[in-house]
Amino acid sequence: xxxWKLTHQPKNRAERGTQMLSLKKYFTEGLxxxxxxxxxxxxxxxxxxxxxxxxxxxREIILGQSSxxxxxxxxxxxxxxxxYGIHPKSVDLDYYFTARxxxxxxxxxxxxxxxxxxxxxxxxxxDPEGSVSNAQPSPAITLENGSGLQDGTNPxxxxxxxxxxxxxxxxxxxxxxVAPPVNGDLTKEDIDLxxxxxxxxxxxxxxxxxxDYSHRxxxxxxxxxxSDGREPGDSWRSGGNETVERNVLVDGETGESFPAQxxxxxxxxxxxxxxxxxxxxxxxxxxxxxxxxxxxxxxLNEAVPSGSVSPALxxxxxxxxxxxxxxPFDLEQQWQDLMSIMxxxxxxxxNTDTEILYNGTNGDPLAANYSLAPSTPIHQxxxxxxxxxxxxxxxxxxxxxxEIESPSVxxxxxxLQLAPDNSTGLNTTFGATNLSGxxxxxxxxxxxxxxxxxxxxxxxxxxxDEAMLDEISLMDLAIEEGFNPxxxxxLEEEFDSxxxxxxxxSHSPASFSSSEASSSSSSSSSSSSSSSSSFSEExxxxxxxxxxxxxxxxxExxxxxxxxxxxxxxxxxQDPSELRYLPYLEHVGHNHTYNMAPGAxxxxxxxxxxxxxxxxxxxxxxxxxxxxxxxxxxxRAMKIPFTNEKIINLxxxxxxxxxxxxxxxxxxxxxxxxxxxxGKNKMAxxxxxxxxxxxxxxxxRDVEDLQRDKSKLLRExxxxxxxxxxxxxxxxNLYQEVFGRLRDENGRPYSPNQYSLQYANDGxxxxxxxxxxxxxxRRQERKQKDRRK
DNA sequence: TAAAACTGTCATCAT
DNA sequence: CAATGATGACAGTTT
Numbered sequence: 001x002x003x004w005k006l007t008h009q010p011k012n013r014a015e016r017g018t019q020m021l022s023l024k025k026y027f028t029e030g031l032x033x034x035x036x037x038x039x040x041x042x043x044x045x046x047x048x049x050x051x052x053x054x055x056x057x058x059r060e061i062i063l064g065q066s067s068x069x070x071x072x073x074x075x076x077x078x079x080x081x082x083x084y085g086i087h088p089k090s091v092d093l094d095y096y097f098t099a100r101x102x103x104x105x106x107x108x109x110x111x112x113x114x115x116x117x118x119x120x121x122x123x124x125x126x127d128p129e130g131s132v133s134n135a136q137p138s139p140a141i142t143l144e145n146g147s148g149l150q151d152g153t154n155p156x157x158x159x160x161x162x163x164x165x166x167x168x169x170x171x172x173x174x175x176x177x178v179a180p181p182v183n184g185d186l187t188k189e190d191i192d193l194x195x196x197x198x199x200x201x202x203x204x205x206x207x208x209x210x211x212d213y214s215h216r217x218x219x220x221x222x223x224x225x226x227s228d229g230r231e232p233g234d235s236w237r238s239g240g241n242e243t244v245e246r247n248v249l250v251d252g253e254t255g256e257s258f259p260a261q262x263x264x265x266x267x268x269x270x271x272x273x274x275x276x277x278x279x280x281x282x283x284x285x286x287x288x289x290x291x292x293x294x295x296x297x298x299x300l301n302e303a304v305p306s307g308s309v310s311p312a313l314x315x316x317x318x319x320x321x322x323x324x325x326x327x328p329f330d331l332e333q334q335w336q337d338l339m340s341i342m343x344x345x346x347x348x349x350x351n352t353d354t355e356i357l358y359n360g361t362n363g364d365p366l367a368a369n370y371s372l373a374p375s376t377p378i379h380q381x382x383x384x385x386x387x388x389x390x391x392x393x394x395x396x397x398x399x400x401x402x403e404i405e406s407p408s409v410x411x412x413x414x415x416l417q418l419a420p421d422n423s424t425g426l427n428t429t430f431g432a433t434n435l436s437g438x439x440x441x442x443x444x445x446x447x448x449x450x451x452x453x454x455x456x457x458x459x460x461x462x463x464x465d466e467a468m469l470d471e472i473s474l475m476d477l478a479i480e481e482g483f484n485p486x487x488x489x490x491l492e493e494e495f496d497s498x499x500x501x502x503x504x505x506s507h508s509p510a511s512f513s514s515s516e517a518s519s520s521s522s523s524s525s526s527s528s529s530s531s532s533s534s535f536s537e538e539x540x541x542x543x544x545x546x547x548x549x550x551x552x553x554x555x556e557x558x559x560x561x562x563x564x565x566x567x568x569x570x571x572x573x574q575d576p577s578e579l580r581y582l583p584y585l586e587h588v589g590h591n592h593t594y595n596m597a598p599g600a601x602x603x604x605x606x607x608x609x610x611x612x613x614x615x616x617x618x619x620x621x622x623x624x625x626x627x628x629x630x631x632x633x634x635x636r637a638m639k640i641p642f643t644n645e646k647i648i649n650l651x652x653x654x655x656x657x658x659x660x661x662x663x664x665x666x667x668x669x670x671x672x673x674x675x676x677x678x679g680k681n682k683m684a685x686x687x688x689x690x691x692x693x694x695x696x697x698x699x700x701r702d703v704e705d706l707q708r709d710k711s712k713l714l715r716e717x718x719x720x721x722x723x724x725x726x727x728x729x730x731x732x733n734l735y736q737e738v739f740g741r742l743r744d745e746n747g748r749p750y751s752p753n754q755y756s757l758q759y760a761n762d763g764x765x766x767x768x769x770x771x772x773x774x775x776x777x778r779r780q781e782r783k784q785k786d787r788r789k
Numbered sequence: 790t791a792a793a794a795c796t797g798t799c800a801t802c803a804t
Numbered sequence: 805c806a807a808t809g810a811t812g813a814c815a816g817t818t819t
Contacts, residue, residue: 171791681809800814804809
C-alpha cells in the first residue's frame with residue numbers, strides 16, 4: 001500500500017493542480033466572496049461539501065496544497081469514530097471508510113446551516129447595540145455572553161452540548177460575539193477568562209440588567225423615551241398575554257413577563273396541601289430571618305389578590321416553612337456539578353455522533369442532520385417552552401412526559417436548565433411572586449444583593465444543593481446514597497486530562513484548555529483556519545488533525561494503522577483473535593497475528609512453494625531467511641529434523657514420541673526444548689498483551705458507561721430539583737392564598753406575625769399562634785437532623 | 790535520527 | 805515434579 005501511495009500520489013497531485021488552476025478563479029470570484037459575506041454575519045458555510053466530491057477542497061484551492069496527501073492521518077478516524085473505533089489490525093477498511101464518508105456527509109449537512117429565525121433575531125437584537133469587536137474580546141464577549149445566557153436563547157447552549165462539532169471560532173461566536181471569528185486573536189487565557197467570568201456571572205446570580213445593554217440604555221434614556229417596559233426582542237413574549245397584562249410581573253433577571261396569579265386551591269387535587277407543606281418543611285434549609293428588598297414586597301402585593309400584605313407579614317407568613325440554614329452553600333461544588341453535567345452532555349452528543357455514523361447506512365441524512373445540527377433551534381424551542389411554563393402553571397406530569405416523548409430534547413434540557421434557563425424557567429418560577437429571596441439563605445442572598453442590587457438570588461445556588469438532593473432521597477426519589485459530585489467531577493477531570501487513556505468524551509470547557517494546549521503543542525502546523533475544526537475533532541491524544549484531512553479522507557490514499565491509534569485501539573468490530581480465521585490476512589503484510597494457527601504460516605520449506613516458484617532460488621532463500629525466526633535459524637543450523645511448528649505445537653506426548661524417533665544430540669535436545677519453551681512463551685506473551693488490551697478497552701467502556709449513568713443521574717437530579725421548586729412555589733402560593741382569606745370573628749385578616757398555619761397529620765389545617773408554631777417547627781427540625789444522622 | 794510502538798525473550802510465579 | 809500459562813521487565817526491531 002505504501003507503494004500505491006508512492007505511485008499514485010504525485011499523479012493525484014498533478015491532476016489536482018490543474019483542476020485547481022481552472023477552478024481557482026471561479027471560486028475566488030464567486031463563492032468565496034459569498035462565503036466571506038456570510039461568514040461576516042456569523043454564518044458558517046462550508047462550501048466544500050457542496051462541491052463535487054472529485055474536486056479538491058475549496059480550502060486547498062485557496063490556501064494551496066494541504067498536507068492531506070502527504071500524511072497519513074489515520075488517527076483521525078479514531079477521533080471521529082469516537083468510541084467505536086476498530087482495531088488497527090482489522091482489515092475491515094471498507095466499512096471504516098464507508099463510515100467515515102458518511103460521517104463527512106453528515107457533517108457537511110451540519111455545516112451548511114442556515115440559521116434559524118431565532119438565531120437571526122438574536123443577532124439582530126445584539127447588533128444595533130454595537131457589535132462586539134474582536135479586537136478586545138474578553139470583556140466585551142463576557143458581557144455579551146452573560147446577556148446571551150440570560151436571554152435563554154443563547155446558541156452557546158447548543159455549542160456546549162454538541163461539544164465537538166463547532167470550532168474555536170464558533171465557540172466565540174456562540175459565546176455571543178457577533179463579529180466574525182478570528183481564531184488567532186483569542187488566546188487560551190482569554191477563553192479561560194471568558195469561562196471564568198461566565199461562571200461568575202451565574203454564580204452571583206447577576207441581574208439581567210447588568211448585562212442587558214438595552215436595559216441600561218433604557219435607564220439612561222428613561223426621560224427621553226418612556227419605554228413600555230419591554231425590550232424590542234421581547235415582543236414575542238407579549239403575544240397572547242394581554243389578558244393578564246394587569247397581573248404581569250417582570251422578572252428582574254430575565255426581563256420576562258409572567259402572570260402573577262397564584263395557584264388556585266382547586267389545583268390541589270394532585271398534590272395535597274399537607275403533602276406539599278410537609279415536603280416543604282422537610283426540605284427547607286433556609287434561614288428564618290431571610291430578608292428581601294421592599295421591591296419584592298410590592299410585587300407580592302400585586303400577586304396576592306386579597307388584602308394588603310406588608311413585608312413583615314411575609315416574613316411571618318413564611319416562617320413556619322423555614323428552618324435554619326444547615327450548611328453553607330458550596331458554590332464551587334455546585335459548579336463542579338454543573339460542569340460535569342455539561343461534560344456529560346458533550347459526551348453524549350459525541351456519542352450520538354457515533355451512533356449516527358454507524359447507523360448511517362440505513363439512516364436517512366435528514367434525520368442525521370436533525371440530530372447532528374448544533375441544534376440551536378431545538379434548544380431554543382425548549383428554552384422558550386420551558387420559559388413559558390416556568391410560571392408554575394405547568395403540571396409536573398406533563399413536564400416530564402413532554403420530555404420523555406422527545407428524548408433528544410430531554411437529553412439536552414438539563415443544560416438549558418442550568419445555563420440560560422436558570423434565568424428563565426427556574427427563575428421565573430421563583431420570581432413569579434418575587435419571593436425568591438426568602439427561599440435562599442442569607443449568605444447567598446446578601447451576595448446577590450451586593451453584586452446585583454435588586455436582590456435576585458442565584459437560581460443556581462439551590463439548584464444543585466446537596467441538601468436538596470438528600471431531600472429528594474427522602475421523597476422516595478432516591479438517587480443514590482453518598483453521591484459525591486465533587487469526587488466524581490475530580491475523578492472525571494483526571495480521566496479527562498491527557499492520561500493517554502483517551503475517553504474522547506469531553507469537549508467541555510473543563511477539558512477545553514488541555515485539549516487546546518495539546519493541540520498547540522503538537523508539532524504539526526495547524527493553521528488558524530484549520531484550528532477551529534482540529535480543536536473540536538481531535539481526541540485527548542493531542543494530535544493535530546487538519547480539517548482537510550478530516551473532510552476528505554478519500555483523497556488521502558493512506559491505509560495502514562497508526563501506532564498512536566493502536567495502543568488503545570478499540571476492538572468492538574474486529575477482534576484480533578478473529579484474524580486467525582481469516583487466513584488470507586496473513587499476506588496483508590503484517591505478521592502480527594495473535595494465536596497463530598498451526599501451520600498457517602510456517603515459512604519453513606514446503607509450505608510456500610507457490611510463492612517460491614515465482615522467484616529465483618537465491619531470492620527464495622533470501623526471502624525464507626528473512627522470514628525465518630531466530631529459533632528457526634538455530635534449528636536449521638543444528639539440523640533439527642522436524643519443523644519448529646511441530647516442536648512448539650505438538651502435545652507433550654506426541655512431542656516426546658517425535659523426539660524418541662530420532663537420535664539427537666544433547667545440544668539438539670536442549671535447543672529443541674528451548675525452542676518449544678520460547679515458542680510457547682511467545683504465544684503466551686501475545687495472548688497476554690491481547691488480554692491487557694481487552695482489559696483496558698473494557699475499562700474504558702465501563703468508564704464511558706458510568707459517565708453516561710452519572711450524566712443521567714445528574715440530569716434527573718436537576719429535573720427533580722426543578723419540580724421540587726415548582727411544588728414549593730405552589731405550596732407557597734397556596735399558603736398565602738389560604739392564609740390571606742382567613743378572617744377572625746371580626747372579619748379582619750389574621751396577622752402573620754401572630755399566627756401561622758400548621759398541618760396536622762390527618763390532613764387538617766390548623767391556625768395556631770406563632771410562638772407555638774415556632775416551637776413545633778424547631779422540634780420538627782431536630783427530628784429531621786436526627787434522622788439524617 | 791529520535792521516539793514510540795511492536796515483538797520476542799527471560800525470569801518468575803501460578804496452575 | 806514437569807509442563808504449561810501468565811506476566812513484568814528488558815532488549816532488539818520496526819514504524
